[in-house]
Amino acid sequence: MNFSAIPIIARKELMDSSRDRRALYPLVMSSLFGPLLIGFMLNQIAGQERGAHEIKVAMVGREYAPILVNWLQQQPGVEVIAGPADAEAAVKDRTAEFVVVVDKDFAEKFRDSRPAPVHLYSDSTRLNARSKIRRIRSLLNRFNSEIGAMRLIARGVSPSVATSLKLDEVEVSNAQQRAATVFNIIPMFLILAAFSAGMQIATDSTAGERERGSLEPLLLNPVPRWQVVTGKWMAAALASMVGMMATLLITAYMLSRLPLEDLGVRYHLGQTEILLMILTLAPLALVAPALQIYLACFAKSFKEAQSYMAFLVLAVTIPGVLSTFYPVMNQPWMHPIPILGQYATASDILGGKMPSALGMALAAVAALALAGLFLALATKLLSAEKIIFGR
Amino acid sequence: MIQASDLHKSFGPVHAVNGVSFTAPDGVVTGLLGPNGAGKTTSLRMVYGLMKPDSGTIRIDNRDVTGDPVAAQKHLGVLSDMSGLYPRLTSREHIRYFGQLQGVPAAELEKRMEQLMEILDLKSIADRRAGGFSHGERTKVALARALVHNPQNILLDEPTNGLDVMSTRAVREVIRHLKAENRCVVFSSHVMQEVSALCDRIVVIARGQVVAEGTADELIALAGKSTLEDAFVALVGLQGEAA
Numbered sequence: 137m138n139f140s141a142i143p144i145i146a147r148k149e150l151m152d153s154s155r156d157r158r159a160l161y162p163l164v165m166s167s168l169f170g171p172l173l174i175g176f177m178l179n180q181i182a183g184q185e186r187g188a189h190e191i192k193v194a195m196v197g198r199e200y201a202p203i204l205v206n207w208l209q210q211q212p213g214v215e216v217i218a219g220p221a222d223a224e225a226a227v228k229d230r231t232a233e234f235v236v237v238v239d240k241d242f243a244e245k246f247r248d249s250r251p252a253p254v255h256l257y258s259d260s261t262r263l264n265a266r267s268k269i270r271r272i273r274s275l276l277n278r279f280n281s282e283i284g285a286m287r288l289i290a291r292g293v294s295p296s297v298a299t300s301l302k303l304d305e306v307e308v309s310n311a312q313q314r315a316a317t318v319f320n321i322i323p324m325f326l327i328l329a330a331f332s333a334g335m336q337i338a339t340d341s342t343a344g345e346r347e348r349g350s351l352e353p354l355l356l357n358p359v360p361r362w363q364v365v366t367g368k369w370m371a372a373a374l375a376s377m378v379g380m381m382a383t384l385l386i387t388a389y390m391l392s393r394l395p396l397e398d399l400g401v402r403y404h405l406g407q408t409e410i411l412l413m414i415l416t417l418a419p420l421a422l423v424a425p426a427l428q429i430y431l432a433c434f435a436k437s438f439k440e441a442q443s444y445m446a447f448l449v450l451a452v453t454i455p456g457v458l459s460t461f462y463p464v465m466n467q468p469w470m471h472p473i474p475i476l477g478q479y480a481t482a483s484d485i486l487g488g489k490m491p492s493a494l495g496m497a498l499a500a501v502a503a504l505a506l507a508g509l510f511l512a513l514a515t516k517l518l519s520a521e522k523i524i525f526g527r
Numbered sequence: 528m529i530q531a532s533d534l535h536k537s538f539g540p541v542h543a544v545n546g547v548s549f550t551a552p553d554g555v556v557t558g559l560l561g562p563n564g565a566g567k568t569t570s571l572r573m574v575y576g577l578m579k580p581d582s583g584t585i586r587i588d589n590r591d592v593t594g595d596p597v598a599a600q601k602h603l604g605v606l607s608d609m610s611g612l613y614p615r616l617t618s619r620e621h622i623r624y625f626g627q628l629q630g631v632p633a634a635e636l637e638k639r640m641e642q643l644m645e646i647l648d649l650k651s652i653a654d655r656r657a658g659g660f661s662h663g664e665r666t667k668v669a670l671a672r673a674l675v676h677n678p679q680n681i682l683l684d685e686p687t688n689g690l691d692v693m694s695t696r697a698v699r700e701v702i703r704h705l706k707a708e709n710r711c712v713v714f715s716s717h718v719m720q721e722v723s724a725l726c727d728r729i730v731v732i733a734r735g736q737v738v739a740e741g742t743a744d745e746l747i748a749l750a751g752k753s754t755l756e757d758a759f760v761a762l763v764g765l766q767g768e769a770a
Contacts, residue, residue, distance in 0.1 A: 358601045359628055
């Protein structure tokens with residue numbers, strides 16, 4: 137059999153769409169937007185974490201508690217500054233992240249070994265101040281227990297008597313969790329790129345062809361319908377593959393430039409991971425344009441096709457959104473299901489887990505079979521008189 | 528040569544083509560003349576294979592191509608009812624794309640492209656994108672891409688519809704040229720002047736059936752009128768009374 141028409145059609149569709157701004161913008165946007173957003177978010181979290189190590193303690197009534205001020209100044213990265221006149225108002229209107237207020241009778245009570253009053257004003261809804269507030273609270277607690285221990289020793293009592301619990305706190309840092317959430321959306325952006333990068337060619341070469349009335353002349357050439365469909369699909373799949381890979385590489389570059397060690401994250405996107413990611417997501421870049429071509433064949437116009445595509449993109453993000461609520465990702469049954477399977481495997485790779493070869497093979501076979509099915513259905517549609525002549 | 532015999536096609540309850548038969552020999556321009564909605568376009572679509580007849584047969588160059596559109600299309604050049612172009616491709620790219628799909632060898636294709644652009648006066652817009660073309664320019668590019676593989680049989684569905692004088696002349700020139708090369712040309716129109724100026728034989732179609740055929744003079748004599756237009760009205764109307 138002669139397959140020569142397939143590359144001719146694929147080449148024409150690529151040339152045609154490369155001159156189309158509507159095709160190039162989504163390609164560039166989709167491969168830049170995700171990585172930039174992820175980079176921005178991670179950088180924010182890392183910045184906050186670094187910020188917690190260097191805090192300025194706004195304190196009202198420094199003069200009443202020189203001992204506390206001195207002790208705080210000796211802690212690394214801590215600077216005590218004058219507090220605002222109205223502590224509560226300053227925290228409320230966000231001119232201060234937190235304020236420590238020392239009462240007038242601090243020195244007197246401290247001298248008499250009675251609890252000396254200190255107030256900490258903070259706003260727990262302010263996410264970006266949380267780590268600083270946590271730091272000052274733990275500093276105050278440490279001051280409390282150190283002074284308490286010294287007083288016990290001065291009275292000839294072992295401090296361990298007053299310590300009923302030896303609390304060993306294992307901190308699963310908040311910043312690490314937030315960073316992990318950000319990492320979890322990387323697979324979603326990669327899958328979205330696979331769906332959006334080839335979308336323009338898939339719709340313009342089918343629904344657009346119908347809309348312009350150029351489908352009938354095209355089908356007047358002695359080329360079997362399946363070759364027409366395959367050629368268009370190859371062009372769209374190539375764009376989808378390029379978009380997905382560009383997104384992946386830009387993300388990897390972004391991560392290599394970010395101070396991830398500050399976050400203590402165990403994610404890593406090196407050469408092996410990139411290669412595994414491509415192997416995982418490539419089948420999706422083949423099936424997505426096939427589905428889009430099939431759906432777009434029903435549309436009489438480019439605009440109509442685009443409304444179907446928007447719905448498709450929405451459907452693609454559902455597993456990503458669900459995974460944040462139900463963290464039950466990566467069950468073996470997910471592998472053969474397109475999108476879900478790729479999602480699970482990509483999350484594994486990012487988490488440093490080696491994906492199972494069987495799972496990957498199953499996902500690839502399922503995706504290819506589905507791509508073939510969609511192309512066969514599209515071929516059938518393009519042979520229907522209603523589709524060829526219906527305007 | 529194209530032979531259509533007893534073609535039938537229904538769309539739901541509408542019997543669009545109800546037993547159309549005609550023969551278009553080589554070296555002759557055959558005109559399909561009929562009012563709008565008579566079944567001309569549907570008949571042509573069945574000949575070029577994008578519509579499957581409910582019954583009837585189509586033979587092209589003495590080969591039965593009913594139900595085998597790919598075989599038919601190798602020997603056909605078609606300017607169809609819908610002849611949309613790709614707005615981002617140039618004239619030359621349009622012609623080259625279709626030439627490649629028809630399997631014309633590269634060297635021959637370039638030669639043929641130059642030749643067609645010469646005949647159809649497309650040189651000045653050869654490397655311009657089709658997005659801004661006038662109706663006449665679009666029709667000429669569509670005609671060039673339909674003829675790029677040098678087909679023996681040519682089907683033109685209302686090629687001069689809405690064209691200006693210069694473009695109409697260019698299309699007529701091409702049709703005369705094709706006739707001189709002993710090709711089979713089928714030309715559908717509802718415009719009397721076009722048909723009488725170009726066609727050697729006229730097939731009058733009305734209500735999905737062939738109501739008369741012959742030369743312009745034969746049709747005038749058959750209807751007993753003095754002009755082709757009067758003859759046409761009489762022939763089409765006669766069928767209406769009979770039905």
